[in-house]
Amino acid sequence: TNQSEKAFITEAKRFLQDHPTARGVALVDQSGQIKYGYSLDRPQQFSNELSQWSVLKQVQSWLEHVVSESNAHLFLNNATNNAAWFWLGIGIPGINTERQILVIAHDLQQFLDSALRPDLSAIRFQIHMNSSMLYDNVTQHATARYLGTTTFEPHHDINWALSTWTMPKAAPLLSRLLPDFLFLVCLGFTTLLIRTLRLSHDVVQRSDALSQAIYYDYLTGLPNKSSLIRKLEEECALARAQASSLSIILFDLNGLKLINDSMGFEVGDRILREVANRLSRELPSPHWLARLEGDEFIVVVTGTTSNQVTQLARHLIEVIARPYHHQQVELHLTASAGITSHVANMPEPLELIREADLASAQAKQSGRNTWREYANELGSNVNTRLSLRTDLQKALANDHFSMHYQPLINGFTGRITSAEALLRWPHSDRGYISPSLFVPIAEESGLIIPLSQWVLNAVCRDKAALNRTFVANFPFIINISPLYFQHPRFIEELNHALACHNLSPQDIQIEITEGVFLERVDHTISKLSTLRELGFSVSVDDFGTGYSSLSYLKDLPVDKIKIDSSFVRQIAGDRKSAAISKAIIGLSHHLGLKVVAEGVETEAQYWFLKRHFCDEFQGHLFARAMPMDKLEARLREKGGVEILPTAPETDLAHRAILVLDDEENILNALHRVLRREGYVVFKASSTREAFDILAEQDIQVIISDQRLPNMTGTEFFSEIKNLYPSTIRIILSGYADLKSLTEAINHGAVYKFMAKPWDDNELRQTLLQAFKEVELRATFSS
Structure with a gap:
């Protein structure tokens, strides 16, 4: 009825x-x-x-x-x-x-x-x-x-x-x-x-x-979800009969929650009505508009090409992004749009809406204020996530998780200072599931709290067992989810876990991510202060990747800052990553904080960071994450000290030159000439190899060919000028782009240009002048 x-x-x-x-x-x-x-x-x-x-x-x-x-x-x-x-x-x-x-x-x-x-x-x-x-x-x-x-x-x-x-x-x-x-x-x-x-x-x-009430939205007067379903049933039937196209565009508004929270729901409702009015005015006939729910709108598009649909989506995104005004205050919204299109073979209306919603979510993840089209991979990913959510709940009920531990190393002594606890999920069918996949699922499904409680007790149990062996005396680090950190009983449960295993706050370090500062900053700082008062050490993970503000960094009651692996990975060859890493190190030291670099995998990364006074290192270069029994065996074998990389000995009496050329005979010829003059010569056949050598060694002069596989010599030197400004940079090439060379010399990226084939005596004189320039710069800088 x-x-x-x-x-x-x-x-x-x-x-x-x-x-x-x-x-x-x-x-x-x-x-x-x-x-x-x-x-x-x-x-x-x-x-x-x-x-x-x-x-x-x-x-x-x-x-x-x-x-x-x-x-x-x-x-x-x-x-x-x-x-x-x-x-x-x-x-x-x-x-x-x-x-x-x-x-x-x-x-x-x-x-x-x-x-x-x-x-x-x-x-x-x-x-x-x-x-x-x-x-x-x-x-x-x-x-x-x-x-x-x-x-x-x-x-x-x-x-x-x-x-x-x-x-x-x-x-x-x-x-x-x-x-x-x-x-x-x-x-x-x-x-x-x-x-x-x-x-x-x-x-x-x-x-x-x-x-x-049944078919229209009370706030905007637009057709609602019930009316949308009825409309899609009609259009799907028509498209099947006529073998025509049907598309829907779902617009998910970004920023409405902030307006509701800061200015009240009445203002938010007025903005929603304005969005509905704008879309209604701008939508050409015979396309059809409905409000799905909350801050989501759907446009039903018939009889158009794929290109026309995307153009319409782009235009309506721009329409939504125009400023809104309330009592002389300018407000802004953006929209993430998801598009799904079909011809003749139509799914059911709810499936169409689901596809558009998945595409909209992908647009939101891609930076918002943009659009994405639905692809079958999105649907299969959702099915996988749904299956993993069910399996995750079963794994939690049956203790099908394990803890691995990765040491953190003092960069100057090699001693293990702590070990980070990392959760592992050995799935019976899929093998080990990456935490980057199952942790977001746990957060979405509400399982992150019981999962965090499981981790806390497991780490305390392992730390108590390690303490009884007297093999090593360093803390275990637990990375706390933002949701668990904001849990009202977090500190109470933390203290209870320590008491159950006869541990002190010095046995467990707390690691948080920047995500905890996105909301309730004052409450977060207060809770961190309580942890410090109780004797816990706190570090901030993934620093620089989120939305944290330097304005409150000075007030954070923390002890360590971690440079994220995304910066460390490119640090030797990317001037931006290098600049950010150096800035984090300098800022942290001025605030009295230690700095940890995570994801260190090469010696070049290690030497670059060490040269800029990074305190601790974590990564595969030293040790991979390992289960508790292997960690204990490693500690017994090495006594809690890891072997640090050693660099070839170079001093100013043996001046260091890096030669970069993709021709092996050129490298060998230069090496012979320069070795006879008493220089320490490092050879590189690619810019990647050159960046690694520069990170590991103290190079004063660089000689490079202009023609390189992935960039020109002048482009390479422009990067080197920012990363290693004290170096002297010489182009040695049979090819000359005068305009690029002139610009590089004028901007100080290139010290001198020499032509191939070179004259040995001219090269000797040029290098003598270059090293005098090095000594002169060293004198002025001291």
């Missing part, structure tokens, strides 16, 4: 309870098709009689008359079982363009008996209306006499003409009471008519209101 029928039945029940003479109520069209019907006492019998009655020709003629006149009309039914029935029909607006009729069946005898006084109920009479016999209970054997006709108009839509017949002996009484009798009868019909008209109005009004 739908909402409209429920509304009809509710009103019909009220009416029938108020009018005992009414047998049933129905809603029909002019052809006699029954939409709804209801009776209090005999619903099935009423339904059967209604079906038989509505197909009669005279009934259909009467129904057409009701519709054409748009008035209330009475209809006399054939008498059945010595009872006469009449119908009251009222034309009402239809849901679409057709008009419908509200009809009510009445027992005429009961109606008149209830309308007349008891002492007049035995009177025999006939009633005519509009030249038709309305009622006749006069027996065929009685001698009747026509008394007269009275006209009465209780309602402007109806004319009443009633004629009364009676037995001669009742004539005196009836003559005296006839006006009262007529008045009561007509008053009864009038009351019935007015209440019935009110019923039809209420049914229509409530039906319209329910239809509006």
Whole structure:
């Protein structure tokens, strides 16, 4: 039963309870098709009689008359079982363009008996209306006499003409009471008519209101999700039949929550209405707009090419991004749009919406204020995540996790200063699942809190076991999820875990990410202060990758800052990564904080960071993460000290030159010439190799060819100028791009240009001058 029928039945029940003479109520069209019907006492019998009655020709003629006149009309039914029935029909607006009729069946005898006084109920009479016999209970054997006709108009839509017949002996009484009798009868019909008209109005009004609530969004007035589903069902059927295209674009607003939180929901609602108005104005016909829910809108696009759909998405994203204004304050929103398109072979409407939603989520992950198209890989990724979520819950219930530990190394002594606890999930079918995959699933599903509690207890158990062996005395580091850190019982559970395993705060270090500072900064700093007061050491992981502000870094009660592996990975050859890493080291030291570099995998990375005074190192260059038993065995074997990389000995008496050329014979020839002059010569055949040597060695002069595989010599020197500004840089090449060389020399990237084939004496003199320049710069810098 739908909402409209429920509304009809509710009103019909009220009416029938108020009018005992009414047998049933129905809603029909002019052809006699029954939409709804209801009776209090005999619903099935009423339904059967209604079906038989509505197909009669005279009934259909009467129904057409009701519709054409748009008035209330009475209809006399054939008498059945010595009872006469009449119908009251009222034309009402239809849901679409057709008009419908509200009809009510009445027992005429009961109606008149209830309308007349008891002492007049035995009177025999006939009633005519509009030249038709309305009622006749006069027996065929009685001698009747026509008394007269009275006209009465209780309602402007109806004319009443009633004629009364009676037995001669009742004539005196009836003559005296006839006006009262007529008045009561007509008053009864009038009351019935007015209440019935009110019923039809209420049914229509409530039906319209329910239809509006069911199919339209109360805030924006746009079609809602129910209306969207109905629209997509129609368009999908049409696209299948015509082998045409259908696309939908889902717009997910970014920034509305901030407006709601900072300025209130009333402002947020006003902005939503403005978004709806903008999209409605800018959307060309015949495309169709709906509000899905919350801050999501959907556009249904028909009969367009893929390129036109993406152009429309791009345009509407720009429309949404235009500034909004509230009380002279400029507000901004962006939108992440997801597009899904199909031709002929249409999925179900909900599947279309799901595809667009997945594409929108990908757009949000790609930086927002952009669009992405749905691809099958997105759907399979979601199915994988759903499967992993189920498996994750089972693994947590059955302790199917393990802890591995990766040492952190002092960069100057090689001693292990701590070990980071890393959660591992050995899946029975998929092997080891990366934490980067299952941790976000745990956060989305609410499993991150029990998972964090499991990790806390497991690490404390392992640390207590290590303490009993007396092999080493350094803390274990636990990386705490932002959600668990903000948990109200986090510190209480942390202390309880330590107490259960007889540990102190010096045995466990807390590591947090920048994510904890995105919300409730004051609360976070207060909680960190409490941890420090309890004796815990705290480090900040992935520093520089999130949205943390330097303005509160000076107030953070932490001990260490970790340089993220994304910077370390490119540090030897990318001036931006190198600049950020050097800045983090310098800033942290000035604030009295230690610095840890994670993800150190090459000696070049190590020497670059060490040269810039990084304190501790973590990465595969020293040790991979390992289970507890292997960590303990390694500690017994090495005594808690790792071997540090050693660099070749170079000093200023043996001046260091790096030669870069992709031709081996050139490298060998230069090496022979320069070695005879007493220089320490390092050879590189690629810029990658050259960057690594520069990171590891103290190079004073660099000689490079101009033509290199992946960049020119002048481009290479422009990078070197920023990374190693004290070096002297010489181009030695048979190819000369005068414009590039001139610009490089003018900007100080190139010290001198020499042509191939070179003159050995000229090269010697050039290098002598270069090293004098090195000594001169060293003198001024000291």
